[in-house]
Amino acid sequence: MNQKVLFRLVNDLVMTVLMLIAMAYYITGNTVHEVVGVVVLLLFVVHNFLNRRWYKTILKRKHNLRRILQIGINLLFLATMALMMISAVLISSDLFPFIPINNDMMLRQIHVQTAYWGFIITAVHIGLSWGMIMNSARRMTGLTGTSRTRTIALRILAVLIVIYGVHSSFERDMGSKLTIYNPFGNWFNDDSIIRFLIDHLSIIGIYICGTHYALKFIRDRNEAQFKKPDID
Template structure:
């Protein structure tokens, strides 16, 4: 594996970590939240530069299931991230406060909506590339042989994480957030900081699980039909 590719993978996971951390607004405070968000967007810019060839393939491969699904996830993710960036700049109180822009309650609601949309779509995006990530992990640890026990343990863990992800959707009350419903609730980070990140990580795991095994199901169905 080329060192540059491994570096790209690390930067991508770092960007995902920044997105997860930025959701903990009440814990971080506005200034840290904006700094982390700015770092995330810088990493996303590098991600798009590294993967710039993908944009030249947008009009191609729509009839191939995997390519179609990838585009149907990546394009909404791109729009969501751009919306998140625009609203971030508008409501900024620290990093971009020098700009003559006026923040409104609606823009802040849209910002929160796009943040959680980005979390969900990015999780699915990650799942679409999970096989490649697992190949990288196996290569780094020198795993060259198959193991039924290892496969069983990993799949069991995936099912457990996905189940926790379903529960976490309700724990973090993600439904109202996606419909921009006003809520007076807030997460008590003094008592449950770790729980916050575990629940959101489980939601990411759920997205990865659905995308990864959904692709495998489609592939198996195509092979059976061939």
């Protein structure tokens, strides 16, 4: 595999996992939360630097449905991350305590809710590129041939992840976290970082699978219509 592609994949994987760790605020504590947040910011800057050519092509290429969705999600992801990071610096009490603020509660609400929306948008962002990610993983592992058994096994695994992800979404009350800010938090007394990561990775799986297969359905339908012979 191309070393640059491998570096991108590793950078994005580490950034995604650290984003989840940063969301586990009531498990890690504030200092770890802020340090991890700074690392995520640096990795996000690296991510955008490595993909800087993409921004130059926004107005140059033809825009089909997939392209429009990709542009919209990517720009929304950028805006959400920017809001989350700016508000994080302003409300920081350990790394940037010298910055004066007047409306702490509003900034905290912006920070928390952009974090949860960024979590969902990240999953959709990954889903848009899932085909490319899987192709890179196949080349890296040498599994370039097709296998019906492997395909069935992976699809069963995807279904199980989505089922558990839906369960975790309700259990973790994700719907409310996306719309309502609770200053007192909402966590499990027996929660652990491992359980937190498993639950939230499964929730990410919902949106990765949903985005990937929705795009696949649209592509297959367009190809079928293109191949359909005209009948006079």
